[in-house]
Amino acid sequence: MRLEIRSASLFLSDLLRLGHSLTDHQLQMFQATLEDLLRIHFNHHWFPESPAKGSGYRCIRINHKMDPMIAKAAKACGVNDSSLLRNVLPNELTLWIDPREVSYRIGENGSICVLYDAQEVLNSSPPSPPTPSSSNRHNNNNLSTSEIGRASCRERV
DSSP states (O other), X not given: OHHHHHHHHHHHHHHHHHTTOSOHXXXXXXXXXXXXXXXXXXXXXXXXXXXXXXXXXXXXXXXXXXXXXXXXXXXXXXXXOHHHHHHHSOXXXXXXXXXXXXXXXXXXXXXXXXXXXXXXXXHSOOOOOOOHHHHTTOOOTTOOHHHHOOSGGGSOO
């Protein structure tokens, strides 16, 4: 559950980072708070043996109305103006956080893109050691790029 939640929180934090409205401290606080909220929220709704079970409960949804988990995490990092989030995040975003897979869709008719696929992580070769120039590019709390997502629409924002 930890890697799936981390993947989702990094994705949302990166979307917020693109808006240039939050400080690095606020973004880190948002990400950490969202991870804690999701861990608690999913506690009795995580079924690795049956990933589709509880999928609707674990879905984060913005449909011209802010998802309560995102709003709580934003409030915890000092962002009380939900219009700020609405102006930065897509008006319609669906984020599914399931055991072994995290995917999202922007818009009602958008393509579904996979952010994290545990099977691909297991089948991939071990990540090469970081080089000095790439080790400081992103602080992913020791997660390799292959653990967060892949190319094309799976690529981190």
